[in-house]
Amino acid sequence: MSIVLIPALAALAGPAAAQAESEAMPRVSVTSTRDPVDKSYRRMVRGMDRFAREAPVMAPGATLRFRLLPRRPGTHMEGIELKVVGDTLSLPVPVAPDNGFTLERDEQAWREDGALVANRRTASMTWRADVRSPGVAEGMRRLGDLRLECRVGMEAGLVSNNTHLFAWLGDLLTNPDKVCDDPDGRYLFFTERPVFAVTLHAHGRAVPAPLRFLYAGGRVQSPDLPYCDCEVLLDRSYHAPIWDRGWPDDTLLSFEYMDDPAPPGAPAVPGVERGQTREQVQALLGPGTAVPFRDGREAWLYPRTDDRRAEGKPEYLVLFDAGGRVVKSRLRAGDK
Template sequence: MKFPLLSLAFVVLSASAQPVVEVSTARDPELKAYATMARGLDAFDASRAQAPQGTLRFLLRPATREDSLEGLELKIVGDTVTLPVRLDPDGGFTLPRSPAALADNAALVLNKKKHSFRWRPDVRSPGVPADARRLGDLRVQCAVQWAIDQADLAPAARGALAAGGGPCRSMTMHMGFDAPAPLRAAWLQDGARREAIPVSRHYRRVFNPPLADRSWSDDTLVRFEYAR
């Protein structure tokens, strides 16, 4: 998957516009800094009340059909620090806490060419059905994404988004999330209450839950109806 005109590019995280983990066989100043990614870990810890049993991973996805997870390696690389990061078969990884990497101004480095892989955070609580997402998990996932992405925004853009409550707390901004497969429809279910939510007309896997609407509890489920 890489918001108003100013915010459109940030808030709607579609499959074609996910943030990019740059790629190199050596340290490159254009790579996502470890300190920036660690802000996502801080945001996850600060938001844990919304997903008390949730876990945070980051997912790597090929940017094109020509790219593959096969042979992919990820490291945290600094001037004196090199830490291998274990990748799961689905391209997921858990980012470790490392004071040494912070002190060394380290970066995340892949062994593939630049722009060939994209990343996104993924927050999951146990017991959620395969055809659903928990709204509290999505709220925390958004907080992680925003904590990382705002570091790359110009001060004016960052200030404008923050003034509106940020993409995770504003009623006028809508964060997009990827479903496992193209959707026919998606809806919220909280006990007996049920309501349809928007699905992108251009990227049928992308749905837009009302993260800022606190009338929907964190335990609300986003249910999917997949396209046939």
Template sequence: MRKISTKFHLPEYAAGLLTSLFLNTGFAQTTPAPSEQAPLARVEVAGRADVDERPYERFVKAMDFFDAESPKLAPQSKLRFRLVTKHRSARVDELKLAVTGPTVHIPLELMPQNFFTIERNARALHEDATVRSNRKNGTFDWSVDVRTPGLPRNTRRLGDLRLQCRIELLAAKLGQHVFSPLYFVQTAAGADPCALRNTSMLLIGDEPIFAVTLVQGARRQVLPAASLYGGSLPSWTKAITGDWLGRDHLFEVPLWDASWPDDTLVELEPMRTVQANATEAEPPPASELLQSVTRESLARWVIEGRTSGKDVEGVFGHPEVIQFSHGDASWVFRTETGSGKIISAVPVLGILLKPERKLKELHLIIGPGGIVKQYQLEEMVLRF
């Protein structure tokens, strides 16, 4: 009898599962969408079992919901859908997609980055057709994308993201989601799920992200590092998964915060590639409290492309670390003051009240060689 050996890689399996469970919506494209004149490859899908697919009806519900609510939340936006691979080993070459039913077969045109749109078809709806790929079940995250054309690179609009959230949770339901009992109590009472402070929607940027800033006129707010890389996920999930595909692209924004109007811009500052820097720097202090540090004092001894992460750790102690598979790591040093720190630590109470919190954070990207590639020091007053 031939011996069969099966290897089970828990981190990769768990990462794929959790990406499916928590990465609800908001996949952004990395290249501009093609114009109407740009050539697009037509594809066809042969019938097969165990394929990755979603009911066609869900896409129709998404389009109906978009038509009803976009005039208010995102009047200039466009609705698309997207497939994003959940596993590093997944193949996307020769990917094919079609609306498929007993007598219906409508090939779909795939844009760059696997975006696509769908037309309404009465027969497909009547036949309970599916939107089917030629890949095995579980290969992709299927997502909604709402985007206003003409925005600067790495910039999203808050109203677009709010509508995107509502389409996914109230209409399309293309992803798999995990919610707390509190969520079901609130939504059963008629609450808008995307306006709940305890709803976390993970979004994904066009490229690896270093910082997220909300901008509305002269008002600017840098979001805390916990808004990046799935920082809101429970600690046990992050402990077993480590890095996963696309984690350095993840971000969250306070969709529920009505003080930020729908035309607020969400600026995503990308991670940079930094060359070795020969600029002379002062020796680091023996030790220093983060609370007393200023940007000016920090700039005297922290030089991007030169300063060692060990020097920073020697001054401020041990950071919160997220290690990415490509070699870079996110380091965060944080101090928090005020009563909000205590209230936020109380289960349920902190979620419901979201008290004012005063944070000071030093966020760094440390390269594979242990050198600081990028950093920022921010003080912020938050209610999330």
């Protein structure tokens, strides 16, 4: 399965709408006109209820917010306004500078089956649950928090079905556990900056995450990006082993970003040196899975993500700058 959706894949629109969405998103006024992909107030409250039930076990002491992230090119993320709109109701929802917000429980909004409406086109943004446990160091994430983010996000309906890429999603969207607990789940999370490596910390070990955890696993190529909520966030996207109970809830994830210097002892790909060209790397390693980013940088993943014979073998990641020269590389030993 592939939630390269990962959540919030938007429903397909007609040709004219698709052309309009590809252009810079204009600011619009909040009105009481509901869009088919506006977020359901009832479903978001159900997500809040699931958080209340499961947080004491998975993320004791954690807090829940929701957060808005850009999905389409040209989306203005400043000055976003939100309202819960019903048949006779219009309740403003305060939005923090980081575009996070919380929802109040309102009996009338529930009764009128209200919708959460933004002064942006709903499909221009990605919606996420944001769960944070106390005591987690800045820049790190706790796996139990991420597990709960997936469950709350799916329960709250923050994922929209897209029949163009994921016709099979129809059944899954009604059952969050099928997404969040499936070994082949592909629920996407996002870092604050473009990411280069993810490391899992538990049981006194620090284990580099597989390369398939990065950049939607290389599965989303340029023609598919408009149908993925990672369209402008591909370089910040990652998966986490939320389905794997071998990693406890208190596992921590740390991140190396593209602009960070390589940490001491980080193994580079043999023969690949900073400043080499794409042609030189291809001559040395052969073709990999190329993942281009909007700023011109590009990551090459080895073995190719479509090579099923490569299971368990060493993995290579090479990052190129916008000029096509190596910035850094990383060797990950094969799984035993």
